Amino acid sequence: MYQQRCNILLSISMFLFFPFSTSIDTITLTQPLQDGDILVSNGETFALGFFSPANTTNRYVGIWYNKVSEQTVVWVANRNNPFTNTSCILSVDRTGNLVLHEKDHSFVYWSTNISEVVTNNAFSARLLDSGNLVLFDQGVNKDVYSWQSFDHPSNTLLPGMRFGLDRKSGLNRVVTSWKSSDNPGIGEFIYKMEFVGSTQLFLYKGMTRIWRTGSWTGHGWSGVPEMTLNYIFNVSYVNNNDEVVLVYLIRNSSIFSRLVVNESGTVQRLTWHESDKKWVGFWSAPKDQCDGYNHCGMFGVCDPYKSGTFECSCLPGYEPQSPQDWFLRDGSKGCKSKMETRMCEAGDGFVELARVKVPDMSTARVNMSLGLEGCEELCLRNCTCVGYASGDISKDVGGGGCITWYGDMIDTRTFSDGGQSFYVRVDAVELAKNTSKRLKRPISNRFLVIGMPLIGAGLLLCIFICCYIRKKKAKRNEVGVPFSFTNSLKSLEGSFTDTDIGENVDVHVFELSTIVAATDHFSYINKLGEGGFGSVYKGKLLNGQEIAVKRLSQSSGQGMQEFKNEVTLIAKLQHRNLVRLLGYCFHKNEKMLVYEYLPNKGLDSFIFDQEKASLLDWKKRFQIIHGIARGLLYLHYDSRLRIIHRDLKASNVLLDTNLNPKISDFGMAKIFGGDEDEAKTRRVVGTYGYMSPEYAMEGLFSVKSDVFSFGILVLEIISGRKNNSYYQENSVNLIGHVWDLWKQDKALTVVDSSLGDSFDAREVLLCIHVGILCVQEMASDRPTMTEVASMLSNHETMLPSPNQPAFIFRQMNHGVDSRSVSASGGVGSVCNETITILHPR
Known part of the structure; x- marks a missing residue:
């Protein structure tokens, strides 16, 4: 009787939630989805329709589990644009886009925004049994989607979703929390994949990192010990030339499982229990103080299993930066090398830390061609290497692949089970103190002759030496005493x-x-x-x-x-x-x-970001182009000395509070005196995609080299695309693409889609014309910055017809790999495509 009552109540609630609803299979131009209709997947696992969260009358279009009695929305279309009436329609329009709009087309709340214009009416939208809403052309292969909801997650990752980066399109799929339980708008918590050093997943609160998964071990993430391959999941991690993605699949299709970033700042893995009629937590993070990102500071390690003591300690060979804070159980300032440490001498070795989440990979390098033995030798040969670990513990005994760390190591923690082994570099003295040492390289005779007598010299002698060194160093670095x-x-x-x-x-x-x-x-x-x-x-x-x-x-x-x-x-x-x-x-x-300090950082963080690009309307972009031109004009002609920047690019143009541009990074600039206007160098340093041909291939640079870089920058600002990441069948870069469109009188099609139609076509064409003039192959054909400034300021000026630009049908392969990084040997580079020719900088 009780079960019958529950079923009756459930039926009534579903009837009230979807009043007078009808079920359809697809959405087309002639068969839209109206408020009250429901689109159900073929296996009836998922449904799509209109809904209102609790405690609000706002209406949204979303996808939810059809077979789960508790309403569970997994995707929302119009997250930030709700409506309050019931007169909206979800339909496929004549351009092949899926659009949520008023019946009279007076207002559009959401659209798939596919840029390619379609001339036929054969497009349809279908909800798959995976929960993926797909848009496809019925006249071609139905397995080829022009758009899919799986590429645009809300707060949920479903089995089968590809989470991460599509290298071809540049799409990085991220998961964002709801604003609140009754507001599915984009919240402040973001879960995304990052690729500096090596792939990791981060949970952000706004711009602040609050949790990290650790590195991929072959079995799972080193910071998620619950993630095993022999349970209900089949986890696939793919890292190749096409993509870097993580895909969860459920071994048993009857099990409903989802990963959610909730509005309280937690990543949760939930599984539906039909018998209890509720979602049960399988795993969540962060869950303890050691999950907090960088909880114990640099060179610290967090152990939540210490009973009654401070969870933070220092890695072997390190000591607290601030002993007083450490005593008060504040480890945020982290650790530093011990005073007496003598690293990079004969006798260096490694101490093994078992079952840990390895440090943040941002300062790490990965070489999957080495095994663990080779990895240790590699680290020992480099004095800046501070630790190493296996890149894949699922391989043969000893692991496969090599990860080495350089610089500060942060966010390391231990587990009672799971994680992986991490090897911390220590000097000979520290190695001798650790009974759990892992020493692969024999101690040299020099250590036996010199090191052992020093250790055995006696406790008093050690204390005297340490005190003397501390006193001398404290005197040199005393805070508040100016140094000369x-x-x-x-x-x-x-x-x-x-x-x-x-x-x-x-x-x-x-x-x-x-x-x-x-x-x-x-x-x-x-x-x-x-x-x-x-x-x-x-x-x-x-x-x-x-x-x-x-x-x-x-x-x-x-x-x-x-x-x-x-x-x-x-x-x-x-x-x-x-x-x-x-x-x-x-x-x-x-x-x-x-x-x-300029709060808006680099121009690249706006024009190459799909979300932030909309903050720069055409008027502001035109002002930025003007500002950069004025800055270069000053460097070339108005300052006391003629200055060539030599590394002008989007990331070296910073934006102030009012989004005014400021040219930065003059480390590679060259000063000219008197009547000098050209020079030659054997030390070519710059960024692939911005260097002029005469500079990249012959080492010749002049003011026209900066003009070339400026032209690239203008085209990037207009299009929102990077020059060296735009590839088509007939064009290897943005220059070639714009040139083709210019010759066809279709140059306006290159304009950034985030601008919509709200731009001055005459100004845009003027800027494109100027940009093409600046990137002509011959330096003598390019205008000076004086001429450029005049062109941009006087719309009535007749501009000359441009000659063929440089680098259209070829890549810069003159002895240089375009994918190489700076030869400086640093952990990172100014740009991951910065190159050096002939001589390292």
């Missing part, structure tokens, strides 16, 4: 002095302690980005002024000459479209430049 910049420089072989910087340069010299305090010890939270020359951190001075600190990597290609170059140049340049240098810091091996 000139004296520090004189102590460095091959360094330069303040005189080298220039007597008339008005630039502040910052103390190291000031920079450290401003950036919170170069906290990862304050890290704005990383390139081949080092990392950039946000900081805040005691007076409240925000700064950006460019901390040059000690292993980067930017050495003393580039450092002096940047200080000399930027300190003398004063223009509203050039980034302002506030000062610099030079202490021992540390070289840092302090700039004004």
Whole structure:
């Protein structure tokens, strides 16, 4: 009787939820889906229709489980554009798009936004039994989709969804939480795949990382021990030239399982229990204090299984950065190398940490051709290598593949079961202290002769030496005591002095302690980005002024000459479209430049981002093009010396609060004096896709080299596409594509789709014309920046017809792999397509 009542109540509730509903199979131009209709998949597993969440009258179109009694929405179309009436229709229009609109077509709430225009009416939308809503042309292969909801997840990952990056289209599928339980709008929590160093999954709250999966071990993620291959899932991780994706499949199709990023900031794996009529949690994260991203700071390791003691400890060979904070159970400042550590000498070895989530892969390198033995040897040969691990523990005994770490290691934690082994590099003394040591390389005779007597010299001698070293170092680095910049420089072989910087340069010299305090010890939270020359951190001075600190990597290609170059140049340049240098810091091996902080970061973060691109309307883009032109004009002709930037690109144009452009990064710039206007170098450094042909292939550079880069930048701003990532059958890059359209009088089709129709066609054509003139193959054919500025300002000027641009039908293969990174040897590079020719920088 009780069961009968439940069934009756369930039937009544479903009737009220979908009043007067009818079921259809497909959506077409002549058969739309109206409010009250339901589209049901062939196996009746999923349904699509109109719904209202609890406590609201807002209406949405979504997909939910058809066979689950508890309403469970897994995908929403109009997440940020609800409507309150019942007169909307979901239909396929004549362009082949699926559109949610008013009956009278007066307003569109959502569309698939497929850019290709279709001339026939054969397109249909169908809901598959996987929960995937697909759009296809009935006249061709129905398994080829022009659009699918699986490429645009809401807050749920379903079995069969490809989560990650499609390298061909550039689509990176991410999952975002709802704003609240009754508002499916895009919330503040984002779950996505990232590829710096090696593939990892991150959970973000806004721009802040709050949890990380760890690396892929072959069995699963090192930070998700519950993820095993012998349970209900069949997990596939694919990393090839076409894609980097993760796909979950359920072994038993009768089991309903989903992964959800909920509005409280948790990633959950849930499974439906029919007998209990509820979703049961299988796994979730973050779930303890050690899951919090970087909970124990750099070189720290978190162990939640310590009973009654602080969960943070330091990796072998390291000690707390702030013992007082450590005592108060605050490990956020992390650890540092022990005072007496003598790394990269005979006797170095490794201590094994078992069952851990390996450190953040952002500072790691992966070589899948090496085994574990070769991996250890590789790490030992490089003094900057601080640890290693197997790239795939599912392989033969000892693992397959090699991961090595360089720089700060953060976000390491232990598990009672799961994870993988991680090997931390230590010196000979530390290795001898660890009973769980893993030493692959025999201790040399030098260590037996020198190291062992030093260890056995006695406790008093060790204490005396340690105290003496601490006292000397504390005296040198005492916070608040200014250090002499000139004296520090004189102590460095091959360094330069303040005189080298220039007597008339008005630039502040910052103390190291000031920079450290401003950036919170170069906290990862304050890290704005990383390139081949080092990392950039946000900081805040005691007076409240925000700064950006460019901390040059000690292993980067930017050495003393580039450092002096940047200080000399930027300190003398004063223009509203050039980034302002506030000062610099030079202490021992540390070289840092302090700039004004620009909150909107680089231009590339807007024009190449589908979501943020809409923030730049045409008027603003036109102003940005003007601003960059004014900045280059100043460098080439209006400053006291003629300056060629040599590395102008979207990421080197920063945007201030009002989205005004400022040219930055003058490390590769060249100064010309007198009547000089051209030079030749054997040391060609730049970014593939922005370098002029005469510079890339012959080392010749002039103001026309910057003009070429400016032309590329103009075309990228208009199209929202990168020059070196646009490929078609007849065009290997954006230049070739625009040139083809220009010859066909179809240049306006290249305009970024995020602009819609809201742009001035005459201005856009003017900018495209100028851009093509700037990228002509012969440098003598290109206009000067004076001429460019005049063209952009005077719409009535008759522009010359352009000749064929450079790099249309060929790739730059002149002895250089276009996919190579900077030869600097750094962990990252200014751009993952930055190249060097003949000589490393």
